[in-house]
Amino acid sequence: MNLLKKTAPFYYLALFYFIINCIIRIILIFHPITQSKFGLIDLLKIFGFGLVSDLFVFIIASVFLFVYLLFISxxxxxxxxxxxxxxxxxxxxxxxxxxxxxxxxxxxxxxxxxxxxxxxxxxxxxxxxxLPKYRNAIRYWLFSFTLFLYVLLIIQNGISEYFFWNEFGVRYNFIAVNYLVYTNEVIGNIMESYPVVPIFAALFLIAGIITYLIVKTSRIYIDSIPTFIEKIKILVVFFSLFGMSLVAIPALAKLENSTNLFANELQSNGLYKFYKAFKDSELDYFKFYKTLPNSEAYQILDEQLPGLKTESTLRTIKSDSAEIHKNVVLITIESFSAEFMKAYGNEGALTPFLDSLATQSLQFTNLYATGNRTVRGLEAVTLCLPPTAGESVLKRVDNKTKFSTGALLKERDYTVKFMYGGNAFFDNMQDFFGGNGYDIVDKNSFLPSEITFSNVWGVCDEDMYKKALQVMNQESLSGKPFFNHIMTVSNHRPFTYPNHKIDIPGDIKSRAGGVKYTDFAMKEFFEMAKKQAWFKNTVFVIVADHCASSAGKTSLPIDKYRIPAMIYSPGFVAPNKYNQLMTQIDLMPTLFGILNFTYQSKFFGQDVLKADYKPRALIATYQDLGLIKDGVLTVLLPKQDVKQFELKLNPKEGVAPEFQIYYDQTPLAKPRTDLINETISFYQTASDVLKKKKYNAL
CATH class of the missing domain: 1.10.287 (Helix Hairpins)
Known part of the structure; x- marks a missing residue:
């Protein structure tokens, strides 16, 4: 009995958590947005299975409290x-x-x-x-403060769940996860939308009163600290319940199977829903965004991608000439905005090599990144797919055996590799590329002697390029063509790189230094590559993964999505400029057109050099899905909302028209329904083919 009393901090907090969750469920049942009636079975499941689920979730969430109490002695x-x-x-x-x-x-x-x-x-x-005399007093206040934090978080979570339901009519989903990514914007919105000071004053007052009551009834734990044997007993019980919870929580989630969707949401536990949204990384397009009948969506898509026969993107791409199986090296550059280059108006001489290389390449002057994270850029050039709501496909559970650029080249007997200077485990790259047939060369593949400099992200770009050259020299001996996708790392915070390479020391940790070193390392790579036997039979595709920053006056500031891209192959690809609007997803299909590939395609990306290409660009955040076309930015938002902005060029003096980046975005006076439907078509069909596994490899 004495030992049971010493577990009071757990069961009083658990009781409080149950009460809050029960109150929240009752409030949400009668909320105006909950337009549904509940039968007896639904109510029994909501409050029965729901509260059991709450118990197991609380056990998982109380692990931090358990560790704190365990070490009190x-x-x-x-x-x-x-x-x-x-x-x-x-x-x-x-x-x-x-x-x-x-x-x-x-x-x-x-x-x-x-x-x-x-x-x-x-x-x-x-x-x-x-201060042993004051040890009990200090410990008492620390104990009280720890319980206060738990009480505060329980109340705050309840309030957050109410406001989230008030806005979306569901428990937490990927939008809630997204809110953690855009903390500044979310806090700003809360500050402007709600009476924050009174709410938080009341919150702290209530939390203080509840904490006082819990501490009063559970301070026996610190007044009579459990013995070592008692702690062992508590440890065994807690971890038995912890293990049981890991099994029970997902099992209970499977019982959320009512035909009444509101009943399923109310039965679920918000914290588990948040975790699942974070893990699955998806946001259901069909639940939260404006839709069209599926047949109509695909019909509109057929106008953009001619040749669709069914509700899929499968079509035949034909060439009149024999295929050319040159080696392909795709370099995606970390955080490399177009504005870093001289042609786009930069006066800092940060990229002298790339500035020069661009004039010797087929340069795509009006290309936009699909997103603002590395995983989006990798998704775009690998799957050639619009950026669907939620997290990139790379970080989803269903991310393997997709229709990809690597798969297409592998069909042609190419060796296919993904090369990354860091640990490919990061951002799920290893799981994605390995699951799509790529061999992986990352930091773990390097011998200690091959690393001259590394930071938290991995080896410097020079080391990565030297390793890539070593691998390609070996590959060329097989007589088979190779496709190597290289992802750089040096142009990333903390912007450290080897000293004495450029005129900005690596110790300064500046963005300008990161950009300049990235350019320097690429120059070194090409100087060495030109000396290799395979160079003349190789096409180099160079593109940024995303811009250096994404913050702007609007949710989709288009200047923060403009990136450089070029295809370089002396004697094969003539230097030129392609000035039409396009996106990252179009880059590899355009290369395949240059190589005269005939193939069955599922790509949304297109060969922009073909006469039937209709210029447009697809850009997005985790939840705002945009289409740039005809001087208009159309944005789809959750809650079936749509916004449109007129794009008016804000020219920079001394910059050629094709390299102008900056536009004023003003709300469109009269909606363009055709562009709204086209935007819906792209994102709805992309979500549909992923959901129904119609984007898997042939």
Whole structure:
């Protein structure tokens, strides 16, 4: 019985969590947006299975509280143990403060956050060590503060679930995950939309009262700290329940099978829905966006992609000439905005090599990235697919055996590789490319002697290019053509690279230095590549994965999506400029046209050099899906909303017309229904083929 009393912090918090969730379910049932009636079975499932699910979710969520309580003891402050632990804390703090830790290398404010956290832990441990008379009082306030945070988060989650339901009529989904990505915008919207000060004042007051009641009834844990044996017993019980919860939560989710969709949402647990949205990385287009009848959507798509025969994108691409099986090297450059290059108006001489290479290439001057993350750029050049709502296909569960550029080249007996200077485990690249038939060369493939410089993201671009050359020299001996997709890493925060390579030291950690070093490393690569026997039989495709930043005055500021792209192959591809509007998804189909490929295609991307191509660009965030066409940006948003903006050029002096980037975006006075339907067509059909697995490899 005494041991049961000592678990009071858990079961009182659990009881409070149940009460809040029960209240939320009742409120949401009677919410005006819940336009449904519930039968007895529905209500039993909502409150029966729902509350059981809440119990198991709480067990998972209370693991941090459990770890905190587990380490409360007096013995760790005895000599010499207490002084050893304090010394380790001080050393850890000094390491982070030195500026040489991995937190500093990562960049941003992470090192500062780490210093604050470790500093507080060190200071609190020192107080408890050196002030034994006040140890109980200090521990009491820390215990109270920890429970207050849990109470506060439980109440705040309940309020958040209400507001999310109020806006979308569902529990958390990928939009909620997206809100964590765009924290500044979301907080700004909340500040402008709701009376924040009164709400938070009431929230803190209620949380304080509830915490007082819970602490009053559960402080026995710190007044009579469990013995080592008692903690072992609690540990066994907790982890038994923890393991049971891992099995029970998804099992209970499968019981959300009512024909009443509102009943399923109310039965579910919001925190688990949030986790599942994060894991699955999808946002159901058909639930949240404006749609057309599927047949109509595909009919409109057929006007853009001639030759569709069924409700799919399968069609035949024919060439009148024999196929040319040259080696293909695709280089996607990290965070490389068009505005970094001289032609687009940059006066900083950041990219002298690429500026020169562009004049020797087929240059696509009016090309837009599909998104603002690396995974979107990789998705675009690999799957040639519009950016569907939610996360990129790379990070989804169903991301393998897709119709891809690699698969198409593999059919032609190419060796196919993805090369990345970092660990391909990051951003799910290894799972995606490996699952689509690519061999992977990443940092794990390097010998220690092959790494001259690396940071948190991986080896520097020079090392990656040298490794790529080594691999390609070996591949060329087989007599088979090769396709190698290289993803660079150096132009990424913290912008560190080898010193004495360019006139901006790597220690400065500047964006300009990152751009300039990226250009320098590429120059070194091409100088070495030109000396190789396979060079004359190789086509190089160079494109950015996305721009350096995506922030702007609107949700889709189109200047933040404009990227450079070119196809370089001396003696094969004549230097030229292609100035029509296009997107990343069109780049590889255009290359296949240059190589005279005849093939069955599922690509949404098109050969822009063909006469039937209709200029347009597809750009998106996680939830705002845009189409640029005819001087108009059409944006599809959740809740079946649509916005349209007229694009008026804001020219930069001294820049040629084809390289102008900046446009004023003003709301369109009269809606263009044709463009709205076309935008819906692209994104609805892309979502449809993925959902129905119609975009898998042939």
């Amino acid at each position: 007096n013995s760790k402050y005895n000599k010499p143990t207490g002084f050893i632990i304090l010394g380790l804390f001080v050393l850890l703090f000094a390491y982070v403060a030195s500026g040489k830790s991995i937190l500093t290398e990562y960049g941003g404010g992470l090192a500062r956050v780490g210093m604050i956290f470790i500093g507080l832990k060190t200071a609190l441990f020192a107080l408890l060590l050196f």
